[in-house]
Amino acid sequence: xxLHQHSFFLSEPLTLTEVLQTIEQGKxxxxxxxxxxxxxxxxxxxIDLSGTNLIGANLSKTNFQGANLQGVDFRRVSLRDANLSExxxxxxxxxxxxxxxxxxxxxxxxxxxxKLALYDRQTIxxxxxxxxxxxxxxxxxxxxx
Numbered sequence: 001x002x003l004h005q006h007s008f009f010l011s012e013p014l015t016l017t018e019v020l021q022t023i024e025q026g027k028x029x030x031x032x033x034x035x036x037x038x039x040x041x042x043x044x045x046x047i048d049l050s051g052t053n054l055i056g057a058n059l060s061k062t063n064f065q066g067a068n069l070q071g072v073d074f075r076r077v078s079l080r081d082a083n084l085s086e087x088x089x090x091x092x093x094x095x096x097x098x099x100x101x102x103x104x105x106x107x108x109x110x111x112x113x114x115k116l117a118l119y120d121r122q123t124i125x126x127x128x129x130x131x132x133x134x135x136x137x138x139x140x141x142x143x144x145x
Contacts, residue, residue, distance in 0.1 A: 011033050012033070013033045013034055013035045013036060013037060013053075014029075014032055014033060014034055014037070016037060016038065016039075019034065019037065019039070023044075023047070028048050029047065029048065029049050029052060030048050030049060030050045030051055030052060030068075031050070031051040031052060032049075032052050032053070033052075033053045034049075034052055034053060034054050034057060035053050035054065035055045035056060035057065036055070036056045036057060037054070037057045037058075038057070038058040039057065039058070039059055039062055040058045040059060040060045040061055040062055040078075041060070041061045041062060042062050042063070043062075043063045044062055044063060044064050044067060045063050045064065045065040045066055045067065045083075046065070046066045046067060047064070047067045047068070048067070048068040049067060049068065049069055049072055050068045050069065050070045050071055050072065050088075051070070051071045051072065052072050052073070053072075053073045054072055054073060054074055054077055055073055055074075055075045055076060055077070056075070056076045056077065057074075057077050057078075058077075058078050059074075059077055059078060059079050059082055060078045060079065060080040060081055060082060060098075061080070061081045061082060062079075062082045062083075063082070063083045064082060064083060064084045064087050065083050065084070065085050065086055065087065066085075066086045066087060067084070067087045067088070068087075068088050069084070069087050069088055069089050069092055070088050070089070070090045070091055070092065071090075071091045071092060072089070072092045072093070073092075073093045074092055074093055074094045074097045075093050075094075075095045075096055075097065076095075076096045076097065077094075077097045077098070078097075078098045079097055079098060079099055079102050080098045080099075080100045080101055080102065081100070081101040081102065082102050082103070083102075083103045084102060084103060084104050084107050085103045085104070085105045085106055085107060085124075086105075086106045086107065087104075087107050087108070088107075088108045089104075089107055089108060089109050089112050090108045090109070090110045090111055090112065091110070091111045091112065092109075092112045092113070093112075093113045094112055094113060094114050094117045094136075095113055095114070095115045095116055095117065096115075096116045096117065096118075097114075097117045097118070098117075098118050099117050099118060099119040099123050099136065099138075100118060100119060100120040100122065100123060100138075101120065101122040101123060102119070102123050102124070103124045104123065104124055104125050104126055104129075105124050105125075105126060105127075106126055106127075107126050108126075109126060109129055109134075113135075114131075114134040114135050114136040115135035115136075116135065116136070116137055117134075117135070117136040117137065118136070118137050118138060119131065119136050119137070119138035119139075120138055120139065121138075121139055123138065
């Protein structure tokens with residue numbers, strides 16, 4: 001089965017070994033099921049994970065600088081202390097994600113869903129991004145309707 005046949009509604013999640021082999025072979029991980037995987041502390045800068053299911057994954061301290069993460073499902077993911085600077089998070093689902101200490105500088109968050117994502121004072125947001133009214137929870141958050 002090729003990676004392009006993976007539908008995250010129908011297939012089992014890829015294993016860490018399969019992910020590492022795919023990266024080593026220079027193949028795309030876009031549109032794959034990586035639900036619950038532990039990729040913490042890995043360098044995945046510039047990777048294309050667009051449309052991937054990462055629900056519940058551990059991505060803490062992972063480097064995603066410049067990565068294509070458009071439409072990724074990050075629900076309940078730990079991105080604590082991760083580097084997402086210059087990444088494309090357009091239309092991604094970050095509901096209930098842990099963004100504490102996360103670097104989101106120069107990140108595209110257009111149409112990203114941040115409801116109940118947790119951030120802290122160390123979280124770095126893109127310049128001009130109104131995180132207080134994004135639905136995320138943390139210091140100075142506006143939680144009114």
